[in-house]
Structures are given as C-alpha cells and as structure tokens.
Amino acid sequence: MVLSYPVFFLAYAAAMVVATMVGLLLLVGWKDMWWRKSLISLKYNAVYVMLIAALPLIMLLQDLVVRHLLGPGMISREIQYTNWIFSLSGGVVTLLQDRLNYSILTSFFIVMYAWVFTFIVYFAPLLLLVRDDRLMLRKYAIAIILTYIIIMPFYALFPVSVTSSVSDAQMAPLLYADPHWGRLVTSIDPLDNDFPSGHVSLTVTTFLVFASGGIVYRKFAYFLGAATLSIVFAVLYLGIHWPADVFAGFLVAIAATVAARTDRIQMTIDRWVRYVSERILKIRPIELPEKEAKPTGP
Secondary structure: OOOOHHHHHHHHHHHHHHHHHHHHHHHOOHHHOOHHHHHHHHHHOHHHHHHHHHHHHHHHHHHHHHHHHHOHHHHHHHHHHHHHHHHHHOHHHHHHHHHOOOHHHHHHHHHHHHHHHHHHHHHHHHHHHHHOOHHHHHHHHHHHHHHHHHHHHHHHHOOEOOHHHOHHHOOOOOOOOOOOHHHHHHOOOOOOEOOOOHHHHHHHHHHHHHHOOOHHHHHHHHHHHHHHHHHHHHHHHOOOOOHHHHHHHHHHHHHHHHHHOOHHHHHHHHHHHHHHHHHOOOOOOOOOOHHHOOOOOO
16 A cells, blocks of 8 residues: 555654654653653753754755855856765765665665654654753753754855766665655755765764763663664665765764863853843743752663
8 A cells, every 4th residue: 555645744753753752751761751840941941942943944044045146056066076075985885785775675774864863853852851951951952053063064165966866876866766755855855965964963963972971871872873873874875975974974973072072162152042041032040849850760
C-alpha cells in the first residue's frame, strides 16, 4: 500500500511525538517528569529556546536574500565551488554507492538523515527542560548558537551543491528519488548549503555536549554516538554531502563546543540573554523551591 504524501507526513509527525514521549519515559521516568517545573524552566530559558527554534528559519531567510541579491552570480559561484569540492574527494561517494547498493540500507539511512536528525534537534532541548538542567541547557544552547554562527557565513558566501546534483560525479540521488522523503527534504532544503554539513555539525555538537554531561546523560550520549555515526555515513551514501563537508562539520562542532565551554564566552552570551529576558520579555530569574531544586532522574 502506497501512502499519500499528507498521510506520510502525519505518520512522520506522529512518530516524532511518540518517540519523544518514549524517550522522556526512558531517560527521565514518569515520576520525575514534573511538568510545572518544566514550564518554569521553559520560561526561565525562553530566549535560549526561541533562538534555537529561530536559527533554522533565519538560515532559510538568509538563503532567499542572498539568492535575490546575487541572482545569476550565485549560480556561477555554486558551480565553481561545487566542482572544486568534487575535485578533492568526489569518488568516495560513488564508491560507497557502488559497494552498498541495497534498498534496505537506503531506507535505513534515509530515516536516519530525515527523521532521527530532526528528532535529536527537538528532543535534546526538551530533555533538558524536563530535567530543569539549566547549566546543561545553557551550554547546549550556546554551543548550538555558535554552530549556526559559524556555518551561516559559509552558506552565504561559499555555496556548494549536493553531490547527486553533479552530473560528472555519477552519484545516485538516493534520498531525492524517494517520492515522500525526497519531497519532505526538498520542501525546506535549498540543496546548496553543503559546506560545512549542517547535519554533521549539529549532531556532533549535541553529542559532545551530552557526552560531557556526566552519568545522568550517559544513555542519551550512547544513542547520540550511534546516531552520529549513522548520520555521517548517511549524508555521504545518500548523495547529499561531500567528504570535505563532513570533515568541516566535525571541525565546526568541535570549535563551537570548546568555545561554549569557555567561561568568558559562556558568561558573555548568557549575560545578554538574561538582559533580553529581563528588559524585553520581563522574565526575571526564578528560583525553584528547595525540595525541587534538583531532578531525581536516573
């Protein structure tokens, strides 16, 4: 039975909701999911949450503005830079597709790229809000913000197309050929924001933050580690990214994570966030009652 696209999209969204609830139950536990405390945490961290949610939209808006301003010049630069990246290591992707041309692998890596990545993006901050871990949320939010700050100038000034768009590369568009998954991705992806890989940089950044979060986040860090490896392989195998994009994505993630853990940078950004919270949103720091100061999750 072939699903229509609206039904497919509803199933996609429903699976995201179910997975989120299951993830919270496994990592926090029903007894420790204090929704009142989560709402207080959301209010306290409203600016960070809004920034995390707004940055992908700002990136899409940036792409539209740049394309409007540059016009045909954008296309010529895109061709030039894509051919240059292809000359570095373009044959690696073709080799992967030739050796691992199995439909079950294609389906698995499409899910990893288009569903699991999105799940991680939404679930990670939600987990921190439910646990009311304000220190970790601050580190995570700043690391993600810095990741976007680094990659967005590259997307504006150094446009690189997806690997399967280059005819000389002879790479199959395994993701984009799928009628449902391909439509889902291309509805929001301009297909020229390849260098560095946003999927790799954001996933690795999230993994590095939670891997340093201690035993409380060990299970989630294991999941992120496995997901990161799968997503890295997926972006190459599916005809999306070049090896240079992946390598640059790792460098961006490491740089953003290290910078986010630097006290001076962290406190500077947090001071501006608190200023916006108090002066514009009229949100003042809220201290929880002593008995609820720390979550008692596993």
